Amino acid sequence: MTGPGERMTNRRLSTAGDLDSLDFSKLQSLVPLVAQDARTGEVLMLGFADRRALERSLATGQVHFWSRSRGTLWRKGETSGNTLELVSLHSDCDGDAVLARVRPAGPTCHTGERSCFGEGADAPAAALARLDATLASRAADRPAGSYTVKLLDDENLRLKKLGEESAELVSALAKGDAARAVEEAADLVYHLLVALRAEGVDAAGLLKELEKRA
Secondary structure, X not given: OOOOOOOOOOOEEOOHHHHHHXXXXXXXXXXXXXXXXXXXXXXXXXXXXXXXXXXXXXXXXXXXXXXXXXXXXXXXXXXXXXXXXXXXXEEOOOOOOEEEEEEEOOOOOOOOOOOOOOHHHOOOOHHHHHHHHHHHHHHHHOOOOOHHHHHHHXXXXXXXXXXXXXXXXXHXXXXXXXXXXXXXXXXXXHHHHHHHHHOOOOHHHHHHHHHHHO
C-alpha cells in the first residue's frame, strides 16, 4: 500500500499479491470498480469490490463484485448470462479505485443497454470498433448478398473501390465541401478496414500503430 502523497508506478494488477497495493480502508473494505470495454473503450458500469471479489476476478477470468445491498459476493452475469470476461485489472494512482478492462457478453446494464451510462459513454473509437466487429462477423458468417463479403472475395474490386473513395474524398476537399468530405471520409474508412481485414489486420492493429506514432 502506498503512503500519503505517494503514487503507484506499476498499476496493473495481475496476481492476488498485487492487491496488497490497494487501499481498502476508505470505503469499508471496498474499492470502486469500473468496467470498461477493452475493445471500444466504452465505460460499461460502476460497481464495488472487496479483496475477495478481485481475487475471484483474477482467478476465474470473470469479473466479480461485492453487492452492498445484498451483502454478498456476485459474478456479473450469473443469472442473466451477460458476463464480463476480464482482460486486465488496473489500479488508479492512489490505489483506491480499480479499472477492469473487459469483453462483455451481451448488454451490461439491467435495462438492456450496452452501458449503464447510456450511449453517451461511447469512447471516440467505439464506432470504429463496432464497425470492425461487424466486418469480422461478415467475414466469419459470410451472409449471402453481403457487400463486405463481395469485397473480401475480390481483391481487384476492393482495391478499385479504395482508390475511388480516395479520389472522391480529394474532390470534396478540393471543392471545400465539408459535409460531403465527411461522408466520403466515412466511405473511405469502411473500405480501408475491409482491405486491411483481407490482409489479416483488424482495427486494433491500426489503432496500435497510430498510438505508436502519437
